[in-house]
Amino acid sequence: MIVLTFAALTLREAARRKVLRALAVLTVVLLALSAWGFHTLVTKEFDGAQLTTGELRLIASQLLNLVMFGLSLIAALGTAFLAGPTVAGEVESGTALAILARPIRRSTVLVGKWLGLVAFGGGFIALAGLAQFVIVYATTGYWPSDPVTGLALLAFQTAVLLTLGLLFSTLISPMASGVVAVGLFGATWIAGVVGGVGRGLGNDSVAAVGTVSQVLLPTDGLWRGAMYAFQDPAALLGFGGPAVKGGFPFLSDAPLTWAYLAWTITWTAVVLGLAALLLRRRDL
Amino acid sequence: MNAVWASGLRKRYRKRTAVDGVSFSVARGEVLGLLGPNGAGKTTVIKMMLGLVRPDAGEVMLLGRPVADPRARARVGYLPELFRYQPWLSAKEVLDLHVRLAGADVPERDRRDTLGLVGLADRAGDRVGGFSKGMQQRLGLAVALVARPEFVVLDEPTSALDPVGRADVRDILLSLKERGVAVLLNSHLIGEVERVCDRVVILDRGRVAASGTLAELLGGREVRLRLEKVTSEAEERLRRAGPVNRDGDLFTVVDLEIDLIPDLVADLVTLGVRIHSVEPGRVSLEDRLLDILGSER
Secondary structure, eight states: OHHHHHHHHHHHHHHHTTHHHHHHHHHHHHHHHHHHHHHHHHHOOBTTBOOOHHHHHHHHHHHHHHHHHHHHHHHHHHHHHHHHHHHHHHHHHSHHHHHHTSSSOHHHHHHHHHHHHHHHHHHHHHHHHHHHHHHHHHHHOOOOSSHHHHHHHHHHHHHHHHHHHHHHHTTSOHHHHHHHHHHHHHHHHHHHHHHHHHHHHTOHHHHHHHHHHHHHSTHHHHHHHHHHHHSOHHHHHHHOHHIIIIISTTOOSSOOOHHHHHHHHHHHHHHHHHHHHHHHHOOO | OEEEEEEEEEEEETTEEEEEEEEEEEETTOEEEEEOOTTSSHHHHHHHHTTSSOOSEEEEEETTEETTSGGGGTTEEEEOSSOOOOTTSBHHHHHHHHHHHHTOOOOHHHHHHHHHHTTOGGGTTSBGGGOOHHHHHHHHHHHHHHTOOSEEEEESTTTTOOHHHHHHHHHHHHHHHHTTOEEEEEOSOHHHHHHHOSEEEEEETTEEEEEEEHHHHHOSEEEEEEEESOOHHHHHHHHHHSOEEEETTEEEEESOOGGGHHHHHHHHHHTTOEEEEEEEEEOOHHHHHHHHHHHHO
């Protein structure tokens, strides 16, 4: 299968270009810092007393979400910057000429690269996320409520962003496509936080900012679904208030709906299809 | 059957017309040279022929199939003008990749032989990223040749090569010709084209300025004579041999049958002409190219 040839080639490129090594170093640093932080949280006394179990679980939930955001950011930046050069860079350098003069369809190359990048991002999320859960469990005794769903949603978030990166990669220069994809990712996250504040304050028009941006680029919606899966629902119930209703960026007030998941799958398929169409029409 | 048949190819990039109504064909087993100045549209024609650039108008049949069908490229080998291969793969891995993409069944030994043919046998395991430009072009040649092509397209195959490399490419071209592989060669090195090509297409400003076999394009032979004491009778005798161009004491008689030269020289001596030199020759492709491009402008 030629598609799998390109998927394997993409993974080999990531390994040989030392992307894997760079990611591993960043991840180990983040994990070590978080291990230190969680350990301090458990042992340190606040106002002369240690945290109660309920408080600890609530704080561990939030901190886990914060660290997982860091991990998802590393995955998103890594794959977006891999996705950018993969088409635009090869066209610019001339590597694509010899490849695309072979009896293969351009869409096959694109889908193969996409699969390789998804495997790369998903594999990273699974390994680093699992390591993080173990660290949190070892230091605080907290284990996320639905770790598999959470990690799957984070991997999907990476897939969404790299699909967007691939689309830009068929249109603009390698560097610009990575920068634009990451910029939009950040902007959607901020819009999601703004929308959450709107919901917390009961302001519908501010809340709509988050909703609209989550429909346009589903990374933030998936991230909120993942956070919900990592949190401790019992601890959140006891907490209540506007923070849980979406006002706090590292807590989520609702699980992902099936309708949103269906939309995200459709979005990804449409964007990938559009990228294939643009690449097919592109002069090399 | 033709290896490639192209008709009425046209391509515009924004306001600039790059290719304007180009038609040509390469027969199986034929070596066609594509010549022309920079910006004549040679590389664009090649890319349209391989389905890498979409023509605005025109049609291409590649090894019997329309070029839009990827299977048309199954037996085509291509060395692009802008050649670059995955720097993080080894030379052998690049060849393996292209064999897989071509869907060809090429045994390990033949792949090694192809690398040997281009002089990279002892660099098979080295990463392409460490290769010089010339070595990358040699690798590009191996990539073009490895999957048993029936049609090979070489766009400036010697641009980064030293004289030894150029001679190697000439040998490779001649051996392809011997094996009946059709070749399209775009090269600025006219000597190279003259030595190996059966036919030549000259492009200028996106159009075919001339095309034909070398004999058709270059015409007959000529003889250059350096003469003294040329009388009107002697001039008349020269003109009877063929059209004469005079530049001082240098007379060039064109389209002259080579067997008639001794008779001409004997007659000139009889007419009292002093002969300093007689050089039979042929119009070089370079002169002819400059001539054609000059008359176009």
